[in-house]
Amino acid sequence: MTAIASANAVAEIAALIGDPARANILSALMTGRALAAGELACAAGVSPQTTSGHLAKLTEARLLSVEQQGRHRYYRLASPDIARAVEALMTVAAAGVPRHRPAGPKDEALRTARSCYDHIAGRLGVALAASLCRNGRILLADGAGAITEDGWRFFAAFGIDPGADPRSRRPLCRPCLDWSERRPHLAGRLGLALLSRSLELGWVVPVSDSRALRITGAGHRGFVGRFGLSPDWPQGREGAQEF
Amino acid sequence: MTAIASANAVAEIAALIGDPARANILSALMTGRALAAGELACAAGVSPQTTSGHLAKLTEARLLSVEQQGRHRYYRLASPDIARAVEALMTVAAAGVPRHRPAGPKDEALRTARSCYDHIAGRLGVALAASLCRNGRILLADGAGAITEDGWRFFAAFGIDPGADPRSRRPLCRPCLDWSERRPHLAGRLGLALLSRSLELGWVVPVSDSRALRITGAGHRGFVGRFGLSPDWPQGREGAQEF
DNA sequence: GGGATGTTTCGGCCGCGGCCGAAACATTGG
DNA sequence: CCAATGTTTCGGCCGCGGCCGAAACATCCC
Structure with missing residues (x-):
């Protein structure tokens, strides 16, 4: 069921974006710059541990990419799409x-x-x-x-x-x-x-x-x-x- | 904070799309044609009363427009956007x-x-x-x-x-x-x-x-x-x- | 090594929201 | 007016998922 599967895939992506904290994170990354988890927690307005969960989800879904630098982990939008x-x-x-x-x-x-x-x-x-x-x-x-x-x-x-x-x-x-x-x-x-x-x-x-x-x-x-x-x-x- | 407000608005829209039933509805309407509530229920794979709730939300958020024809109500995407x-x-x-x-x-x-x-x-x-x-x-x-x-x-x-x-x-x-x-x-x-x-x-x-x-x-x-x-x-x- | 800082994992609480059955409402046709 | 059909409203159940505190890692710096 191509179209249905695709609709569900759309729903998954949209649901990810459809949380205020995650939307804030994505919004903060719209500049294209990479930001550290802590900065994103601040931007999202939730605690670091909550942010960590959100970042894991977004990364898992390939919406974000992450690279580690020392004790920081920098997240950025995974693609222009x-x-x-x-x-x-x-x-x-x-x-x-x-x-x-x-x-x-x-x-x-x-x-x-x-x-x-x-x-x-x-x-x-x-x-x-x-x-x-x-x-x-x-x-x-x-x-x-x-x-x-x-x-x-x-x-x-x-x-x-x-x-x-x-x-x-x-x-x-x-x-x-x-x-x-x-x-x-x-x-x-x-x-x-x-x-x-x-x-x-x-x-x-x-x-x-x-x-x-x-x-x-x-x-x-x-x-x-x-x-x-x-x-x-x-x-x-x-x-x-x-x- | 404008940026946050706008991010929250994005989250609202995305959350609306981020439900499988609603994503199916929107997907079914992507042709641009208007469909009746019952047809959309069929498309979404949920009951008519559940669909009714979804349609009300989508219409309320201006994602869909509706026009009544007899006892049918035809829904379509509110805009090409x-x-x-x-x-x-x-x-x-x-x-x-x-x-x-x-x-x-x-x-x-x-x-x-x-x-x-x-x-x-x-x-x-x-x-x-x-x-x-x-x-x-x-x-x-x-x-x-x-x-x-x-x-x-x-x-x-x-x-x-x-x-x-x-x-x-x-x-x-x-x-x-x-x-x-x-x-x-x-x-x-x-x-x-x-x-x-x-x-x-x-x-x-x-x-x-x-x-x-x-x-x-x-x-x-x-x-x-x-x-x-x-x-x-x-x-x-x-x-x-x-x- | 030890302490400070950044990040993640775990566990548990709690509320939002999707789902359906039943029933009400609306429209059409007989 | 009644029956059939399409749609919405109401009420209640239930589970998913977001939230945070506590604690465990990880890394850096002294």
Whole structure:
């Protein structure tokens, strides 16, 4: 019973995510960074021993991978698929709460720019994707994407080569629906490379204890100058009509 | 703490999906079609009253929408986002369990032939639909179906008249995606009539405490002789190319 | 070695929630 | 109005699983 078995498998995965403590753990790992068990216990808001049980389950189910370093054990999301699934659930959850606009400053920071697993999300991520698309650097279709000839030159000039490490089975360039903006941002190896390079250049810096990214002055100038984002960004809804 | 709030919202959604019965319901609705509560009970494998509770929860959480038609209540996925989330979970589930083919005898019986609500599903149901289609008794399109002139004569000769009781609002003939085969079988009043008549003729008998149907010797001869199923059925994948 | 720190295992408590039978409610058709 | 059918509500049972305290490991540092 293929479909039934698959539905039950879905239920298993969803049930794992469907516990507040575990959802907090996964959420904390959405940055793509690895965190130690103790940090995750803090993030989850439950005791270390309870967290240990949760981590064992998540690892057993291959949602997390773990590596030991001394007396610490560092956990991270086992694959981008996991991040994508959690993000999809966030989209649904966000849609389910249509008007809930307290929107504290922290929330606003997350909406402006954040890391999603290993790439850039939030208004910055969406604006970059839209701008790259508009300028013919990439093509984004429903669930797939590609880099144009011009795009390859552009990215090389920016100092990244998403084609490197061709052994990787990860898609080169694919859209990922942004839960706060409900429009696509860039994932895949290109998304990864863009985030790494932006961090390297100091265009964005991670906000501690958060997935939020702070855009520096240099970053603002860079995104506007090189990527063609409008100067009054991030207030405007850059390319809001693109999709 | 926005991040925690959002994680809890994710947990809520995931917990809803994380019950086998509800996952089956969502899975059954992944085609995008609306299904009645009773059909979903059949799909979920639990009683109608239990299903009712699940449907209420899913609807309350805006995962499903419902519309009433007479004494039926038709449920469908509330948005494509929901389907995307379920699909993302399926991706994770599929990746997490690369090979897992136990397929016990009970499972095999269900795959061979079972009742779905009030019509025949499983390999038998799919083979019948394919054969009827191939021989020009019926036409099946994406979400609708029809009986041909020849088909009416054929079904009358078989001893059923799906046109009787024209007041019924149920569709006469419509395809229903089979979970185990992933290809359509026959539902609607024609599907109902086919199952009733097959039971009447003793071609199939219900297996107690199961949705499985056992195909009798007479049934095997009948399905082969009258409906043109290949004699080595149900081993072969009758008309596997039809759709 | 010994003590501090990080992590897991064990054991037991407890409540949430899924399940079904019975029955009520709703709609349709006769 | 009554009977049949589809759906929901109610009530009660029961087990799964999350939680924590205590304690056992594991590792590091002195």
